[in-house]
Amino acid sequence: MSASVHSHRVVRWINDRLPIFTMVHHSAVEYPTPKNLNYWWNFGSLAGFILAVMVLTGIFLAMNYTAHTAYAFDSVERIMRDVNYGWLLRYLHMNGASMFFLVVYIHIFRGLYYGSYKSPREVLWWIGLLIFLTMMATAFMGYVLPWGQMSFWGATVITNLFSAVPWVGQDVVTWLWGGFSVDNPTLNRFFSLHYLLPFIILFLVIVHLWALHTVKSNNPLGIDVRGSQDTIPFHPYYTIKDLYGMGPFLLFYLFFVFFAPNFFGEPDNYIPANPMVTPPHIVPEWYFLPFYAILRAVPDKLFGVVLMFSAIFILFILPWLDRSTVRSAHFRPIYKQLFWIFLLDCFVLGWIGAKPPEGAYLIIGRVATIYYFVHFLILTPLVGIFEKPRSLPESICTPVVKAAKI
């Protein structure tokens, strides 16, 4: 088919030597996509779009940013005041990070609801989680660059997590810092890595899509595609749907950029870093709050750190914790309830993460942390065994065809 779809001579000439047009056609035009995808399937391409926005704005910010403790804060203020449209680049980048996490969280919960992590999509799920981990590292290091109070103290607290490692902890932290505290060497390497990691993410996204196009998209019914009657070509049907979804998303994103650019930020980060004074309330960015809550729920330093990382790593084994072969929560009456409770639990953790760890907050934080793990380690496996799923339709198009006949 390579020759037939490319009518232009030059295109054909290139394509015969490097089948790049075939590849694009295959994966972005004819890619057979389930007919029944709903709007929750828009968030993958939205994530890709924001990644592009982050790379673009980031590269232009880097042209005016200075990675030195003596200049970093001022160079960012200069971007805000003197560089043409510098404020726009910065606010797009700052709010873009929040949007990126928002979109990817929705994307992940979509996967949890519709069972997209199950066979044969386990590897696809893993790559997604690696993307998520890399995003967290990137966002954390990016937040350090403006060298405000929150940058400095966030970096101090988070790098100190590694001091919990038995025996070598302190050496590891010194190595991460390149000194005896968060200082100029730390800022320099964070800038270097903050520039690098998004390209690692880009690479992982390509592998993610490779895996996706091998096992194909899941769909709201969670049943396998039976044949061509269940699918439509990606282009124009889903290109236009993705593009349409981008409209409301951009309205939402740009509302913050233009009307509430510091909504997600902390005022303390407009105070230059001062290694001698810790701000009274250190709060991480909102997208880290649930994990921060888990860290602080535990009175023991090492165990707190281990539990926090486990909260993410547990997602890697989820495909085996869930014993049910039915993917979509649509057909799983009990799992469906648990899904919403779990989502609520994540919100509770996020709320607790922003509160001081004392009194009732501490208790609620502990209960929510325990529930987080109970959900994955106990409820998920049990429900998979004991739940009686509703009966599945024969194929994606059967119900529609039947309804049409009546």
Add this chain to the structure above:
Amino acid sequence: MAYAALPTQVGPGESQTRRDFLTYATVTTGAAGTVLALWPFIHSMNPAADVLALSSSEVDLTPVVPGQAITVTWRGKPVFIRHRTPEETQAARDVDISGLPDPQKDEDRVQNPEWLILVGVCTHLGCVPLGQKQTDPHGDYNGWFCPCHGSHYDGSGRIRKGPAPFNLIVPPYTFTSKTTIKIG
């Protein structure tokens, strides 16, 4: 006879053993070399010579009156220097240390009982505890209080309550004269 040793003329098992040996030896050498080559990259991230060279600070103690505390910088970190009153020292020494999370006698934490010298970094996750100023909160044990996750330190800088695992660290220091110290 001699030709019998050629790979083509010996049994398949035997020749494979020799091949395998060469393969393993090559892979091992290559792997070891690669790992060794990583070290310069890793070590380049450790503190550089100029960072290490900055690692001592001199402090003149004359202006610090009893009951007063100052904060100085050592290796980019705050160091708390507290000129304790005799009552404060006594209070720190009256504590029964057996029940503390990180039991240590006050006598082992000071060179001169009047001068308490501590790295002002919470041993939990590295915030700077409050308590240097008169108006700061001093925690439940009349010392320092770390606002980040709520660690309380006493008048000897020992951890008494909260998530921090250890007492505030006593940096290496020497009295170069009666009224000056060199930290580091």
